[in-house]
Amino acid sequence: MDLSNIIIMRNELSLIVVVLLLLMAEIFSSKNARYMLLNVATGLFALHTILGFLPAETGELFGGMYRNTPLIILMKNVLNIGVLVVLFQVQGWLKKPENNNRSLEFYLLTFSTLMGMSYMISAGDFLMLYLGLELATIPIATLAAYDVYRMKSTEAGIKLILLAALSSGIMLYGISLIYGTTGSLYFNEVMGNLQMNPLQILATVFFISGLAFKISLVPFHLWTADVYEGAPTNVTGYLSVISKGASVFVLITILFTVFKEMSDAWQPLLIVMAVVTMVVGNLFAIRQQNLQRFLAFSSIAQAGFILLGMISGTTYGMATVIYFILVYVFSNLAAFGVVSIVKNATGKDNIDDYNGFYSTNPMLSMVMLLALFSLAGIPPLAGFFGKFFLFAAVAEQGMYWLVLIAVINTIVSLYYYLLVVKAIFVVRVDNPIEPVKGEFLARVGLVITVIGILVIGIYSPIFEWVQALSFGL
Amino acid sequence: MDKLSLLIWVPVITMIVMAFVNDSKVKWVGAIGAAVQLVQSVLLLFSFFAAREAGDTSEMLFTTDIVWYKYLNIHYATGVDGVSIALILLTSIIVFTGVFASWEIKDRTKEFFITLYMLATGVFGFFISLDLFTMFLFYELAVIPMYLLIGIWGTGPKEYSAMKLTLMLMGASAFLLVGILGIYFNSAPDGGQLTFNFIEISKIDIPASAQYFFFPLTFIGFGVLGALYPFHTWSPDGHASAPTAVSMLHAGVLMKLGGYGALRIAVMLMPEGAQHYQWIFIILATIGAVYGAFGAIWQKDLKFINAYSSVSHLAFILFAALMFNQVAFEGAVLQMISHGLITALFFALIGMIYSRTKTRNINEMGGLMKVMPVLGVAYFIAGFASLGLPGFSAFVAEMTIFVGAFQNEQMFIRVATILVISSIVITAVYVLRAAGTMLMGAIKNKDFELLPDAHWYDKVAVFVLIAVIAGMGLFPNWLATMIYDGLGPMFERFVVN
Numbered sequence: 011m012d013l014s015n016i017i018i019m020r021n022e023l024s025l026i027v028v029v030l031l032l033l034m035a036e037i038f039s040s041k042n043a044r045y046m047l048l049n050v051a052t053g054l055f056a057l058h059t060i061l062g063f064l065p066a067e068t069g070e071l072f073g074g075m076y077r078n079t080p081l082i083i084l085m086k087n088v089l090n091i092g093v094l095v096v097l098f099q100v101q102g103w104l105k106k107p108e109n110n111n112r113s114l115e116f117y118l119l120t121f122s123t124l125m126g127m128s129y130m131i132s133a134g135d136f137l138m139l140y141l142g143l144e145l146a147t148i149p150i151a152t153l154a155a156y157d158v159y160r161m162k163s164t165e166a167g168i169k170l171i172l173l174a175a176l177s178s179g180i181m182l183y184g185i186s187l188i189y190g191t192t193g194s195l196y197f198n199e200v201m202g203n204l205q206m207n208p209l210q211i212l213a214t215v216f217f218i219s220g221l222a223f224k225i226s227l228v229p230f231h232l233w234t235a236d237v238y239e240g241a242p243t244n245v246t247g248y249l250s251v252i253s254k255g256a257s258v259f260v261l262i263t264i265l266f267t268v269f270k271e272m273s274d275a276w277q278p279l280l281i282v283m284a285v286v287t288m289v290v291g292n293l294f295a296i297r298q299q300n301l302q303r304f305l306a307f308s309s310i311a312q313a314g315f316i317l318l319g320m321i322s323g324t325t326y327g328m329a330t331v332i333y334f335i336l337v338y339v340f341s342n343l344a345a346f347g348v349v350s351i352v353k354n355a356t357g358k359d360n361i362d363d364y365n366g367f368y369s370t371n372p373m374l375s376m377v378m379l380l381a382l383f384s385l386a387g388i389p390p391l392a393g394f395f396g397k398f399f400l401f402a403a404v405a406e407q408g409m410y411w412l413v414l415i416a417v418i419n420t421i422v423s424l425y426y427y428l429l430v431v432k433a434i435f436v437v438r439v440d441n442p443i444e445p446v447k448g449e450f451l452a453r454v455g456l457v458i459t460v461i462g463i464l465v466i467g468i469y470s471p472i473f474e475w476v477q478a479l480s481f482g483l
Numbered sequence: 484m485d486k487l488s489l490l491i492w493v494p495v496i497t498m499i500v501m502a503f504v505n506d507s508k509v510k511w512v513g514a515i516g517a518a519v520q521l522v523q524s525v526l527l528l529f530s531f532f533a534a535r536e537a538g539d540t541s542e543m544l545f546t547t548d549i550v551w552y553k554y555l556n557i558h559y560a561t562g563v564d565g566v567s568i569a570l571i572l573l574t575s576i577i578v579f580t581g582v583f584a585s586w587e588i589k590d591r592t593k594e595f596f597i598t599l600y601m602l603a604t605g606v607f608g609f610f611i612s613l614d615l616f617t618m619f620l621f622y623e624l625a626v627i628p629m630y631l632l633i634g635i636w637g638t639g640p641k642e643y644s645a646m647k648l649t650l651m652l653m654g655a656s657a658f659l660l661v662g663i664l665g666i667y668f669n670s671a672p673d674g675g676q677l678t679f680n681f682i683e684i685s686k687i688d689i690p691a692s693a694q695y696f697f698f699p700l701t702f703i704g705f706g707v708l709g710a711l712y713p714f715h716t717w718s719p720d721g722h723a724s725a726p727t728a729v730s731m732l733h734a735g736v737l738m739k740l741g742g743y744g745a746l747r748i749a750v751m752l753m754p755e756g757a758q759h760y761q762w763i764f765i766i767l768a769t770i771g772a773v774y775g776a777f778g779a780i781w782q783k784d785l786k787f788i789n790a791y792s793s794v795s796h797l798a799f800i801l802f803a804a805l806m807f808n809q810v811a812f813e814g815a816v817l818q819m820i821s822h823g824l825i826t827a828l829f830f831a832l833i834g835m836i837y838s839r840t841k842t843r844n845i846n847e848m849g850g851l852m853k854v855m856p857v858l859g860v861a862y863f864i865a866g867f868a869s870l871g872l873p874g875f876s877a878f879v880a881e882m883t884i885f886v887g888a889f890q891n892e893q894m895f896i897r898v899a900t901i902l903v904i905s906s907i908v909i910t911a912v913y914v915l916r917a918a919g920t921m922l923m924g925a926i927k928n929k930d931f932e933l934l935p936d937a938h939w940y941d942k943v944a945v946f947v948l949i950a951v952i953a954g955m956g957l958f959p960n961w962l963a964t965m966i967y968d969g970l971g972p973m974f975e976r977f978v979v980n
Binding site: 326383388389390394398399401402405406408410413414417418420421424425428431432435436470473474477 | 551552553554555616620621623624627630631634635641642645646649650653654657658660661664665667668696
């Protein structure tokens, strides 16, 4: 085997190096040095993120099991940036006394899942995909149960792992059917052998269901609210942005390459799921009192919008999905950043607790406003452009009624985002949350997200770049 | 930086400066910003005339065109003609007077003015846009600050009103978005490059089947903002709860976005669709005009009276937009300007009176003329202007609309026109009743005797508006000609289609 090409796997390799370094460091470091290690870990990951933007080689490895294209590199970079922001936000929580001795575990687990996601995106065959998926899932359950002293956190972890196992099972069934009908697991070979026979349609449906669980599309969303609420805030941010984003990337790559011939089968399926996901996510979000649950349902609704881009089935639609994820990473992480800073300082995370928040915390309130407006799709923030392009991709196919349903859902979502805005800005109370100040890095993280929200939409070359890469898939 | 983009940048820079000065200086920064903007608009008007004088006959002047998003062919395209210049002037006058009308804001002053200027940015951007995408972007940018402005600085059931207004207007924009995408994807029926530029689109025929589908969406989308019956219900609540300057800007300018869009985008780009649905929307506009007027009669709250009166007068604009002749279209634009000025004056005065009497119920007031003669006289002037007394702007505008409307010979339209005209008579009833009860007679409340008359900043706002209203009433010709000529090129293509 020729190992000179191994550099194609640079992203994963550097992540492995980081993980190993941290493992060694943890063993050999004294108790006091562990605080330092948090910063070292963040610094190493920042280096890794920067490394991702250097020109990289593309190609295939292991006989096509692993591949890298400019688009895949872009997807990984998006995830890397998101994880970096999460790492910035996580400081305040990890420095709490109860997490003192095991804060490095968070990094190891996070990096492992990220590695799983990278392999999943780069997969050139179903086996690799499945391995990546498992690596991306199991450590997350541990992360969700990280606050062992809280019942809800443990519950979240168990719920996640059980349902993840179930969905993996379904997905594996789908993969085995594909293998049975086509005789191969390699994407290239499967592609030529799909003829829309009933067994293969069943396989497609199973496969999509497995990923739909990860993206929390209705009706596979039932775990979302409980897990999002129970898990530590930063883990929820990670789950709802990075994990979801990676699964969307995989789903779209597979649908647009391997299952392209089957589009007659999956398109109606996705249309139904998109509509139901938007409606259910929105209707449930309206009723939520807990901000983490609220963001959970709002992220379900957002997943419905993401599906719209896939329905179009065009390269342009693909570009809009990737672009929307990029926008979503920044918008959602900004919201989670504020929530986690407040929760770490005060332990409050109900919408009512935020009444009068602006009078004591004007800067955090502004960040929250930008984040929510971007999620709602208000110009000139990035979310507006993201949604407009998604809708345009659907309208291009002549499905105007679907656009209409989607836009009406946007208005519903605007309603509940405005409820939070109302609590923060409009309602006045005598004892609002006292002024809180996040860790330095957490504030840096917020600044990054705000810049993202403000710039990604208005600065058009970003979208054009994403689009140019999408044509190279 | 070109002339028109400056119209966006001046409010933006004003906002940035405001963010860095302390609360007491914010309104001065706002006033200076608004004054600069006003001077700029007037200069723009003069350079517009100069360019026309010099024989520049191109449809849009001072155009810029920068490709923004290539794939969807989205441009940052700006340009003005007679119509948009008139509305830009209107906007800068109302922003300028609005700053002085909100001189007494004490609560979160900085945030108030910054949010107000965001609204203004959206409006200016809308009027200079030639591209449907940026137009839509600025439309939403202008609507969303309303939520905070009403929610934070409003009065009465402000949270409810703010939410209702925002959701209804954003809901309208949902229809609009589908309409715009529909127009875009049908903008090259014979193949070729699709475009968002509405001047380009007006030169081609959108397939009739598409027009039948997208015209109602677009017209309703804009119509909601233009208080189209039965989608007007956000307007009385919203205006009643909004702080003074916000009511002024919203009724004076923001609602004109609806009329402008309905005329320029919905009707002009999709003539066959417009023809097809003409009767429905004429009926709705007629109901709106009459219903609004009757609604105003029953109200006791000054702001509600004026809000219903706005519903009635805005229906004139949509009505005129459905008459399909150049005179009526001209009347529609004149009415946008005239109503914008008059209603802004009304809301400014109501705000000033309310800040003194702490009530807006006309039955609790009386004899205010004796304590505040300046405001009282100004209110009468606004009232006379509103009911269409010759010499004021509304007379010019309404006259033009009805002259245009009578050029249609169908019986149905004749009847509708007469009904709409009859609403003017009702206008006289509620305007005079409110003014009489409130200003004439004996002073009902002892506390009112010591109330101060207009302060200097009140006078700035009131006198500027009255001067412009009277000026437009007495010398309408240059404005009318400018608008008429501005509508010309698009109207010619409209008739051909």
